[in-house]
Amino acid sequence: AGRTPVARVINTSSGAGLLGSVGQGNYAAAKAGIVALTLVAAAELSRYGVHVNALAPAARTRMTEQTFAAAMAAPGEGQFDAMAPENVSPLVVWLGSAASDGVTGRVFEAEAGRITVMEGWRPGPTDDRGARRSPAEAGETVRRLLADAEVPQRVYGAS
Known part of the structure; x- marks a missing residue:
């Protein structure tokens, strides 16, 4: 009885x-x-009014400064510091505020001045035969479906 909490x-x-x-x-x-x-x-948790989101930040930390020294190096004076952790903070503040009402179940990437809404696993091309297949038939179906499917994203560090 009272205000609904954010x-x-x-x-x-x-x-x-x-x-x-x-x-x-x-x-x-x-x-x-x-x-x-x-x-x-x-x-x-939506029935309780709780909004749950995830953030995949890319920023300079003590760990990344050593592991990815060149990519994480601070720029020269007066240049935009793309890897500054402060670049991620505004999104965190907004997601934690009442202004983010209705935004839940989302995953965001944040790096430098970029915010990306991730669009993860979702069904792609499908073939429902309505009956069991032989392994060879399954293989033929998969090959046909892959011809219509999007190319998967590259794994970080893959050549």
């Missing part, structure tokens, strides 16, 4: 959790799990 959950994932990362299968799986948790929590 309830927000913002989970932190990673680009590795969205597209994978060569050599980091464990990290990518954990961060992908956060995305799945976000989607399920958004569906489960």
